Amino acid sequence: MKLIPGRVLKGLRRSFGAALLAVATSVQAAGVPAAAPTGAAVQIGYMPIIADTQVFVIAQGLTQEKPFAQARMIEFQSGPEIVQALLSGQLDVAYVGAGPAMVARAAGADVRFVAGNDWGATRLLAVGKLAEAFAKGSPEQAVARFTQEQGRKPILTTFPLGSVPAAALRNWLLHQTHVGFDAVQLVYQGENQVVQALLTGAVDGAAALDPAIDIVLARRPDARVVAGDQVLFPEQPGAGLLVREALIREHPAFVEQLVRAQIEATQLLKQHPEKAVPAVQKYLGGGRLSAAIVRESMSHVKYEADPRELQRGTEKLYAFQSQQGVLKKPLDVSTLFDASFYERLTHGEPNGTH
Numbered sequence: 001m002k003l004i005p006g007r008v009l010k011g012l013r014r015s016f017g018a019a020l021l022a023v024a025t026s027v028q029a030a031g032v033p034a035a036a037p038t039g040a041a042v043q044i045g046y047m048p049i050i051a052d053t054q055v056f057v058i059a060q061g062l063t064q065e066k067p068f069a070q071a072r073m074i075e076f077q078s079g080p081e082i083v084q085a086l087l088s089g090q091l092d093v094a095y096v097g098a099g100p101a102m103v104a105r106a107a108g109a110d111v112r113f114v115a116g117n118d119w120g121a122t123r124l125l126a127v128g129k130l131a132e133a134f135a136k137g138s139p140e141q142a143v144a145r146f147t148q149e150q151g152r153k154p155i156l157t158t159f160p161l162g163s164v165p166a167a168a169l170r171n172w173l174l175h176q177t178h179v180g181f182d183a184v185q186l187v188y189q190g191e192n193q194v195v196q197a198l199l200t201g202a203v204d205g206a207a208a209l210d211p212a213i214d215i216v217l218a219r220r221p222d223a224r225v226v227a228g229d230q231v232l233f234p235e236q237p238g239a240g241l242l243v244r245e246a247l248i249r250e251h252p253a254f255v256e257q258l259v260r261a262q263i264e265a266t267q268l269l270k271q272h273p274e275k276a277v278p279a280v281q282k283y284l285g286g287g288r289l290s291a292a293i294v295r296e297s298m299s300h301v302k303y304e305a306d307p308r309e310l311q312r313g314t315e316k317l318y319a320f321q322s323q324q325g326v327l328k329k330p331l332d333v334s335t336l337f338d339a340s341f342y343e344r345l346t347h348g349e350p351n352g353t354h
Contacts, residue, residue: 042071042247042254045082045094048283049191050210050297051121051239052095053276054265054305060279062268065261067254078190079103079163086111092244093258098237098314099163102321105336106329110245112338114255115262116310118301119238120229121209122168125216127223130154130204134226139177142226143184146204154204157187157194162326164317168233169207171320176231198223207232210297211284218293229300233320237313238301248338259305259341266305273298306346311337 046055059068074091076082079100085091086104094101095117105111126134126142129150133142146154159165166188173179187203191212197203198216205226206212216223229236241262248255269276274295281287281294304310314333321327 042092043074043090044068044071045074045076045085045091045096047076047078047082047096047191048285049212050280050284050301051097051118053269053280053298053301053303054117054241054262055095056279056283057265057268057276058261060282062276062279063261063264065257065264067257067261077192078160080160083107083109086242092247094242095239096242097164097239098310098317099167099321101240101242101336102314102318102327102331102333103162106327106331111242111336112245112248113240113242113307113310113336114248114338114341115241115259116304116307117239117241117262117266118303119309119313120236121238121301122165122207122229122232122236123210123213123225123300124169124172124205124207124227124232125198125213125223126205126226127198127216127220128201128204131222131224131226134224139172139179139226143179147183153183153185155185155187155202156205156207157189157197157203158207159191159194159209160188162321164233164236164238165207165209167317167320167324167326168229168236170324172207172227172232176227176233210300211289211293213300214293214297215285215289218290233317235313235316237310237317238304240307240310252341256341256345259345263305263342263345266303269298269303305342307337307339307342311339 046052057063059073076085079097082094082096083100083104086094086109087107101111101113130142130146133146136142136145143154156169158169173181173184191208194206194208195212195215198206199219213225241258243255243258277291277294280298281289281291284294311333314336318327318331318333
């Protein structure tokens with residue numbers, strides 16, 4: 001079921017910071033309480049991206065645990081939308097990236113990661129003349145060559161400011177290369193807009209999650225991946241299973257069921273990914289993507305249910321985001337995580353094994 005409130009769509013046209021400021025102000029004024037008293041009333045948010053693969057596996061009944069049986073599934077198109085929903089009390093559970101989760105927690109949302117989804121899924125894609133320039137030299141030389149030959153800076157797009165892909169791109173420009181921010185034009189937008197911008201030639205490259213990258217690679221012969229996840233942002237965090245603290249306190253059995261299903265789904269994705277392809281295919285790209293593209297997108301993700309792995313990457317992300325001024329409020333990253341459910345279910349083993 002896809003349900004995106006009209007007020008949320010404005011977030012797609014604003015930077016992450018501006019959207020968050022407006023929403024945080026309105027939520028404080030409204031004083032909306034947290035919801036979700038039972039499994040039947042739980043509101044679960046997700047995005048149709050490869051980072052949320054476990055959601056699709058669970059939703060399609062491929063795990064023994066069925067925590068979504070009577071829950072309400074709500075699809076969002078960007079991190080700022082999910083932050084808005086968390087701050088307003090609309091969501092009780094969210095499968096979301098570390099970046100938006102940090103912003104929500106710093107703004108006062110009572111949320112914690114209880115399991116991980118994956119890590120290291122952002123890649124940098126170049127198209128057209130920029131792709132040609134990358135084939136002839138280093139990133140610095142490619143950007144300089146493009147600028148000289150085209151008479152303008154290359155335009156790079158990514159997800160909204162505050163997201164992991166945006167941080168990965170900014171880190172690459174600033175620390176992994178000597179390109180810098182001033183040598184390019186950056187555009188922040190939602191996944192659908194990123195794909196369309198690449199396909200229409202409105203931008204010259206993008207740092208994004210799959211399936212966006214693989215969709216463009218399949219449709220544009222002049223597209224090429226010029227930097228992988230560990231080049232963009234070493235040990236970059238991915239997404240995870242985020243729940244309200246009230247749900248942990250009042251309904252720990254349901255939270256445990258969520259984590260059990262997460263562990264099951266992750267084991268399936270690691271050991272038998274082919275079995276999950278039809279389930280994932282139903283949710284990505286509006287259900288219109290080929291099994292080949294879905295399979296390729298899944299191959300670029302490192303699935304991991306252990307929230308402790310996600311925490312390590314999130315700490316690195318927080319340090320960078322704070323240094324860049326993206327996160328305005330201080331945050332103790334450890335307060336964003338509760339590994340107790342995972343540790344109890346796996347007896348402390350790191351990969352969900354017993």
